[in-house]
Amino acid sequence: MSMSEKEFLANYRVRDFDAPLMTVDMAIFAIMENRLQVLLIKRADYPQKGEWALPGGFINLATDPTLLATAHRKLFEKTGISSPYLEQVSTVGNATRDPRGWSVTALYFALINFDAFHQQESQRFEHCEWVEICKAKSMHLAFDHQLLLDAALVRLINKTRYTALPVSLLPEQFTLTELQHIYEIILDQSLEKKAFRRRMIEAAAVIETGQSKVVGKRPAQLYRFNQDSFNFTFPRSLELPRIPPCKDDHQESAIHLNQDKK
Amino acid sequence: MSMSEKEFLANYRVRDFDAPLMTVDMAIFAIMENRLQVLLIKRADYPQKGEWALPGGFINLATDPTLLATAHRKLFEKTGISSPYLEQVSTVGNATRDPRGWSVTALYFALINFDAFHQQESQRFEHCEWVEICKAKSMHLAFDHQLLLDAALVRLINKTRYTALPVSLLPEQFTLTELQHIYEIILDQSLEKKAFRRRMIEAAAVIETGQSKVVGKRPAQLYRFNQDSFNFTFPRSLELPRIPPCKDDHQESAIHLNQDKK
DNA sequence: CGAATAGTGTCTTTCAGACAGTATGAC
DNA sequence: GTCATACTGTCTGAAAGACACTATTCG
Numbered sequence: 001m002s003m004s005e006k007e008f009l010a011n012y013r014v015r016d017f018d019a020p021l022m023t024v025d026m027a028i029f030a031i032m033e034n035r036l037q038v039l040l041i042k043r044a045d046y047p048q049k050g051e052w053a054l055p056g057g058f059i060n061l062a063t064d065p066t067l068l069a070t071a072h073r074k075l076f077e078k079t080g081i082s083s084p085y086l087e088q089v090s091t092v093g094n095a096t097r098d099p100r101g102w103s104v105t106a107l108y109f110a111l112i113n114f115d116a117f118h119q120q121e122s123q124r125f126e127h128c129e130w131v132e133i134c135k136a137k138s139m140h141l142a143f144d145h146q147l148l149l150d151a152a153l154v155r156l157i158n159k160t161r162y163t164a165l166p167v168s169l170l171p172e173q174f175t176l177t178e179l180q181h182i183y184e185i186i187l188d189q190s191l192e193k194k195a196f197r198r199r200m201i202e203a204a205a206v207i208e209t210g211q212s213k214v215v216g217k218r219p220a221q222l223y224r225f226n227q228d229s230f231n232f233t234f235p236r237s238l239e240l241p242r243i244p245p246c247k248d249d250h251q252e253s254a255i256h257l258n259q260d261k262k
Numbered sequence: 263m264s265m266s267e268k269e270f271l272a273n274y275r276v277r278d279f280d281a282p283l284m285t286v287d288m289a290i291f292a293i294m295e296n297r298l299q300v301l302l303i304k305r306a307d308y309p310q311k312g313e314w315a316l317p318g319g320f321i322n323l324a325t326d327p328t329l330l331a332t333a334h335r336k337l338f339e340k341t342g343i344s345s346p347y348l349e350q351v352s353t354v355g356n357a358t359r360d361p362r363g364w365s366v367t368a369l370y371f372a373l374i375n376f377d378a379f380h381q382q383e384s385q386r387f388e389h390c391e392w393v394e395i396c397k398a399k400s401m402h403l404a405f406d407h408q409l410l411l412d413a414a415l416v417r418l419i420n421k422t423r424y425t426a427l428p429v430s431l432l433p434e435q436f437t438l439t440e441l442q443h444i445y446e447i448i449l450d451q452s453l454e455k456k457a458f459r460r461r462m463i464e465a466a467a468v469i470e471t472g473q474s475k476v477v478g479k480r481p482a483q484l485y486r487f488n489q490d491s492f493n494f495t496f497p498r499s500l501e502l503p504r505i506p507p508c509k510d511d512h513q514e515s516a517i518h519l520n521q522d523k524k
Numbered sequence: 525c526g527a528a529t530a531g532t533g534t535c536t537t538t539c540a541g542a543c544a545g546t547a548t549g550a551c
Numbered sequence: 552g553t554c555a556t557a558c559t560g561t562c563t564g565a566a567a568g569a570c571a572c573t574a575t576t577c578g
Contacts, residue, residue, distance in 0.1 A: 005311065008309060009308070012362050017320070019282070020321060022284055046267050059282060059355070059364070066355065066356040067354070067356065088352055088353065090350055094327055094329065095323070095328070099267075101323075102321070104284055104321075106366075192569065193531080194531085194568085194570085195566090198566085217578095218576050219529095220531090221530085236538095236565090236566060237497070239497075242568085437557085455557090455558080456561095457539090457541055460540085464539090478557090479548075479550055479556045480547075480550090480556050481548080482556080482558090496539090498565095499540095501541075
């Protein structure tokens with residue numbers, strides 16, 4: 001009752017209280033072979049040994065200053081990359097997701113350039129593999145990692161519609177055609193070239209570097225991401241593909257419906 | 263090595279490992295007296311006894327099935343409300359935010375109708391108070407709760423620009439003028455009446471109930487939220503207030519700039 | 525030259541902002 | 552009638568979509 005804050009803290013023993021397990025899990029995305037891929041590991045230890053899972057693990061209370069630092073550490077351990085795009089997606093906690101007991105995981109997602117990964121891969125002994133999204137979606141993953149992967153994907157797809165986030169999947173310099181291609185892969189939808197370029201350039205999301213790159217026939221201008229627009233969002237989202245007008249029948253009634261709106 | 267998953271789990275002792283403290287904190291918002299307010303409590307116990315803080319606390323591993331359930335329980339304990347708008351904002355964890363040690367908190371934000379709160383207030387013994395946002399922002403709050411409050415506010419303000427979220431601050435039925443007023447309070451910006459109504463009605467975010475309500479002179483149509491559009495987002499955000507054109511001087515050059523764009 | 529890729533001109537469409545107008549009811 | 556509040560008509564403007572067009576390089 002008359003204890004001071006100092007006394008309270010001196011007598012406080014964290015271990016005296018039940019606490020849930022706390023982990024950090026990572027959905028690490030990259031583009032390779034024209035597909036969006038996610039890095040999965042094959043669990044080397046119990047529980048769920050041998051199952052495919054998102055990389056992740058415990059916070060190192062001694063060395064990780066923050067939760068974000070834990071995520072950076074995990075990412076670096078798996079990919080050798082130290083400055084990726086990294087964002088918290090959500091935190092899931094319940095009594096049943098881990099057989100060891102009540103457990104909470106903070107899910108982060110990272111976007112990396114696959115070339116940067118490939119070069120620095122070396123010091124891994126845990127088996128890990130890049131898996132195409134459509135395949136990963138149909139796999140059985142450990143714990144509730146299928147749900148986590150889904151949440152990360154939804155976030156990526158949503159943000160692709162109104163930000164320049166996907167630049168983080170490309171190297172420093174890129175052509176607008178390459179960038180558009182990445183958008184199309186993520187959204188699984190083709191985009192209008194002119195509208196895409198106008199949007200990127202007029203909002204100054206990307207900046208011309210002056211250099212150019214020859215891939216096919218005509219050389220293409222190289223662009224880089226405008227760091228000023230790190231938290232930039234476009235004033236409108238990219239639209240969903242239009243419902244192709246049903247030409248078989250009912251076309252007239254559809255037109256009537258549209259006119260009713262006016 | 264040759265241990266089975268069953269054996270592993272039988273020998274696993276959660277307490278054998280260091281774990282951070284894990285809490286859930288709540289930013290509970292309501293509108294009263296034409297102001298956005300947040301519910302703060304005066305901490306009854308150490309640490310930070312006597313300081314103002316966001317309501318929150320530990321997960322009850324025995325009774326809370328999920329993290330969201332913990333948030334619901336906390337909210338109910340403080341407000342008596344069981345079906346509010348409740349959403350996870352973010353999770354903050356680091357070694358320094360709590361003097362007891364490495365600690366993680368999952369922040370949720372809730373929107374409630376103040377009338378619903380008021381009626382059911384009774385069984386509280388911990389001192390709690392509604393505080394206007396501008397005042398709360400200038401107060402000293404326990405731990406990093408000032409940062410948490412800020413994160414929740416940013417989320418609320420952002421979502422107000424592109425969703426119908428603020429309906430959760432009103433009773434079941436409301437007039438469009440009332441709803442617009444709530445938007446204006448949150449955004450601290452006046453909105454165009456016609457544009458606001460068109461947006462809400464044409465997107466079917468709200469539905470006419472047929473009933474009407476007399477407040478001032480002419481009776482106003484009552485609307486209710488369209489549950490179908492729970493996860494609905496408007497195709498565009500409400501715009502920021504235009505920069506009022508500087509009439510003192512430089513007006514001509516401003517006009518030139520506009521024309522240059524064409 | 526043709527083929528292929530890079531990049532532009534310009535019209536339409538959608539939806540928010542502006543603002544003046546009309547409608548309804550209390551007094 | 553006036554006044555206040557509810558509600559509408561309709562023009563402007565910003566930014567996305569559609570699509571035909573030109574430009575540059577390779578062979």
